[in-house]
Amino acid sequence: MTAITIFNGVFCDARPVVEHVAEITGYRLVDDREIIADAARLSGRKRAAFSGLFDPEAGGSPLAAPERNGLVAWLRYAVARKLSGGEDLVFWGYSALLTPRNCGNILAACLVNERNDRLWTACRDGRHTEAQAVARMTADDRVRGEWVVDVTDCNDPWSETLYDVVVPVGALGVRQSACLIVEQLANGVVRDSEATRACAEDFRLAARVRAELARAGHDVAVVARDGSLTLSLEDHDATLASGARDLFEEIAAMAGVRGVEIGAGRRYNPNDVFQRAACARPCPDAAAREDAACTSARAEDVALAEAVRSRIPFDAWGVSVFVKDGFVSLTINDHARLVERMARRVCDLAARVEGVADVTFGIGREYHLGAACKRVRRELCRTLLADERRKFLPTLSARLQRDGGVGAFALYDGKSVFYTMEEPEVVLLDMPDSGGPDVLRRFKRDHPATEVLVLSDRKAEQERETCMNLGAFACLHKPVNSVALSETIRAACEKSRACACS
Numbered sequence: 001m002t003a004i005t006i007f008n009g010v011f012c013d014a015r016p017v018v019e020h021v022a023e024i025t026g027y028r029l030v031d032d033r034e035i036i037a038d039a040a041r042l043s044g045r046k047r048a049a050f051s052g053l054f055d056p057e058a059g060g061s062p063l064a065a066p067e068r069n070g071l072v073a074w075l076r077y078a079v080a081r082k083l084s085g086g087e088d089l090v091f092w093g094y095s096a097l098l099t100p101r102n103c104g105n106i107l108a109a110c111l112v113n114e115r116n117d118r119l120w121t122a123c124r125d126g127r128h129t130e131a132q133a134v135a136r137m138t139a140d141d142r143v144r145g146e147w148v149v150d151v152t153d154c155n156d157p158w159s160e161t162l163y164d165v166v167v168p169v170g171a172l173g174v175r176q177s178a179c180l181i182v183e184q185l186a187n188g189v190v191r192d193s194e195a196t197r198a199c200a201e202d203f204r205l206a207a208r209v210r211a212e213l214a215r216a217g218h219d220v221a222v223v224a225r226d227g228s229l230t231l232s233l234e235d236h237d238a239t240l241a242s243g244a245r246d247l248f249e250e251i252a253a254m255a256g257v258r259g260v261e262i263g264a265g266r267r268y269n270p271n272d273v274f275q276r277a278a279c280a281r282p283c284p285d286a287a288a289r290e291d292a293a294c295t296s297a298r299a300e301d302v303a304l305a306e307a308v309r310s311r312i313p314f315d316a317w318g319v320s321v322f323v324k325d326g327f328v329s330l331t332i333n334d335h336a337r338l339v340e341r342m343a344r345r346v347c348d349l350a351a352r353v354e355g356v357a358d359v360t361f362g363i364g365r366e367y368h369l370g371a372a373c374k375r376v377r378r379e380l381c382r383t384l385l386a387d388e389r390r391k392f393l394p395t396l397s398a399r400l401q402r403d404g405g406v407g408a409f410a411l412y413d414g415k416s417v418f419y420t421m422e423e424p425e426v427v428l429l430d431m432p433d434s435g436g437p438d439v440l441r442r443f444k445r446d447h448p449a450t451e452v453l454v455l456s457d458r459k460a461e462q463e464r465e466t467c468m469n470l471g472a473f474a475c476l477h478k479p480v481n482s483v484a485l486s487e488t489i490r491a492a493c494e495k496s497r498a499c500a501c502s
Helices: 014-025 032-043 047-051 065-083 094-098 115-123 130-151 174-187 194-215 236-252 284-294 299-311 335-351 370-385 398-403 437-446 461-469 482-501
Strands: 003-008 028-031 089-092 106-112 165-168 220-225 228-233 259-264 319-324 327-332 358-363 409-412 426-430 451-456 474-477
Touching: 003 014, 003 094, 003 174, 014 028, 014 089, 014 106, 014 174, 028 032, 032 047, 032 065, 032 094, 032 194, 047 065, 065 089, 065 094, 065 130, 065 194, 065 236, 089 094, 094 130, 106 174, 115 130, 130 370, 165 174, 194 220, 194 228, 194 335, 228 236, 228 335, 236 259, 236 299, 236 327, 236 335, 236 370, 299 319, 299 327, 335 358, 426 437, 426 482, 437 451, 437 461, 451 461, 451 482, 461 474, 474 482
Parallel strands: 003 089, 003 106, 028 089, 106 165, 228 358, 259 327, 409 426, 426 451, 451 474
Antiparallel strands: 220 228, 319 327
């Protein structure tokens, strides 16, 4: 099983490109609607809740982080089930970013255009005015940026670090954009193997455990390897909320309790997970005497306070108790003990999932940054998306360049070929869109060491001869066989490297 994942910006002609990729490869197309339907069925949640992640108008008010992360966990599990199903698939949409980046049988692609190209695409059929297109593009980019911040370590939805192939559809055209993606499958980098199938199974197990923990109200990151799980708390605020919820549910059901409130005390230390506070904490007996002094003189309240303390003893939770007129006020005083308690709870839940061999636990690197870190990342994301001067060129990841053996391979049209500041080993020019032999003449003058492959129509035989005389390595007729193209690219790279060494 191999898969292609495609994420895109609005007004980038994504649908025809994606459909063309699916047609050429014969892979089954899986879009966000199918993933949402599966996630809703698996979780028992309504589809509208998942759709709201991608469309603020459909989902109403913004969701709190734990609720949002829980929905994402079920979407990730739906994607994981598809990946481990044995089919060759094309994932298209937001769900494309939920696939693992470390699986060698997945090719990640991004379809994006420069701002002016997107506006032209939006207005060409008369369905949008320029003002409408700008408003739609701004809103859509904001939603996609929020999604990327939530599910990746990157702030930029169009970053080359997230994808194997970045394709500016406006510069290449629909057909050539699809071909560029498909051609990478012929490089031999993306392949099905025992290792990739094991990777997909690990991803499925981790996604299932994370979804089940989300069902229980826990926002925990999960990594699996050969049945062994590593769990990590990712957000301090979510951990405190989960601990408070567990306390509430445990105490609210007790006889005589009319209400419960929970807060963090002065001795609660949110910035130190592994060490105790420098000052000595009171012993359990002293804490009990302190609580008793604050407790109302009503005998019923005193008895209820003692019952609550017996349910959640200080040495296990680090919790102080105050009771008045049947209303219980709890104060969490020890962050380290809270984390230990949450670790036991989530590890126990994870160990019950079929296929889990053992579980370890830890704290995420952004645990204490929480909402502040997300806020800064979103601000950076909005700044990147608002850059109207940004240029997009066809880009292949280091993985494809290194493992595919195609060197610094780039594909350009006549307009964008002169934007590059680097010296690629091989350039592929689509001749009908590149301005003819004049572009090749100028390019070879400025980049004599770069080998140029020319794509041309069969009817342009005279132009083909001219290009060969101008120094083209080869001229290939369209449509191009992907295997033949890969072999030609490798041969061109070998010649380029030989010339560089001589």
